[in-house]
Amino acid sequence: MSKLAIGVIGVGYLGQHHARIYSSIDRVNLVGVCDTSISQGKEIAERYKTTYYKERGKLLENVDAVSVAVPTPLHYDVAKDVLLLKKHLLLEKPIAEKLSQAEELIKFAEEKKVVFQIGHIERFNPAVIISLPLIKSPLFIESHRLSPFKKRGVDVPVIYDLMVHDIDIVLSSVESKIKKIEAVGVPVLSKEFDIANARIEFENGTIANLTTSRVSKEKMRKIRFFQKDSYISINYLDRSVEYYKRVYKNGEPYIDREELDVVDAEPLRLEIESFISSIKNETPPKVSADEAKEALFVANKIVKKITER
Known part of the structure; x- marks a missing residue:
């Protein structure tokens, strides 16, 4: 089975650890990272021997799935882009700022038939x-x-x-x-x-x-x-x-x-491994978007x- 092409959008405090873990997993290929901070993005890309993308759209053209670890107010817009392009998504908590946004994201994921997992790491x-x-x-x-x-x-x-x-x-x-x-x-x-x-x-x-x-x-x-x-x-x-x-x-x-x-x-490694397994085995994620919506x-x-x- 071919390696899963993975990207990380947002490689600040938490996202950089997503990149670290993906870079160490044999069954995936960390294609690249994206961050609004060029210096931070390039530093993480160099550290984990991958490519820095200034624009998330370019990164999404080359991956099967992404982790998204951006500030909460940006969750909806970034997640929407990911899901509408039919990419599997591990989105850091909370799922969104508003329930209406969460409901829309869930609908997009269902329509595109992709894994949509939320990062309730505990x-x-x-x-x-x-x-x-x-x-x-x-x-x-x-x-x-x-x-x-x-x-x-x-x-x-x-x-x-x-x-x-x-x-x-x-x-x-x-x-x-x-x-x-x-x-x-x-x-x-x-x-x-x-x-x-x-x-x-x-x-x-x-x-x-x-x-x-x-x-x-x-x-x-x-x-x-x-x-x-x-x-x-x-x-x-x-x-x-x-x-x-x-x-x-x-x-x-x-x-x-x-x-x-x-x-x-x-815990983060277990979370990411679970996300990858859900994609490869075509099984529901351990933490579903519906459960995350209830928490929100x-x-x-x-x-x-x-x-x-």
Whole structure:
């Protein structure tokens, strides 16, 4: 089977890692990269022994598929170009700024019969992968996603930049519709909300409490699932999982703690490998555009609730 011709559009903070990983995979050929910054584009192209394209249209003429890692406000326009040219697409989260844009992109992908995967990378975190089978009917979910301030991503509220990761994990873990959302947030160092907290209540009674900040002193990425007789704590950063469960010994209950044996791997590499496999095997992506649209819907609701306060 011939190698898949791949390109990367946007090789800044995250996109350059897409290029790095593609360049190391034997079953694909990294045809080129495209970036509005000529110096950055040429540097990444030289580093990974590929070609720099100033215009994305020229790159798209020579590839079967692309990763797109551009700022969120550009997602719709760039993704539309890719899909209408019948190219497979791995688009970084969120899928778009507006639901109407997400719906249009999904329609284009369906019409052109291409793989359209969204980069909700925590789905590919080995700690999450090993934990999901243990998550059954959680009663309470609590997440903390905190980061020191960086100028990257401040063109959108922190809900779209960071919290959307946890929204996606929560939605993939709870088999129920949302009943109610409450949220609060404030801008601190940018014009958008830099800190946010959301409380999501589901119709089945599950409650998720999500806290996100991009102006914190230290970096933290944790999510906890509390169930009737167990508690699962996932550390996204060091990819570790603590599993606590109630057991009985001599008729008496006690808490048994187990640190799960997580097979470490780079989540982005797993995500990209999954994208390539979906293309080659003609199978649906692990993170579909429809699921990403649902995460965007919830993120929009949270932003709306904060704005209305």
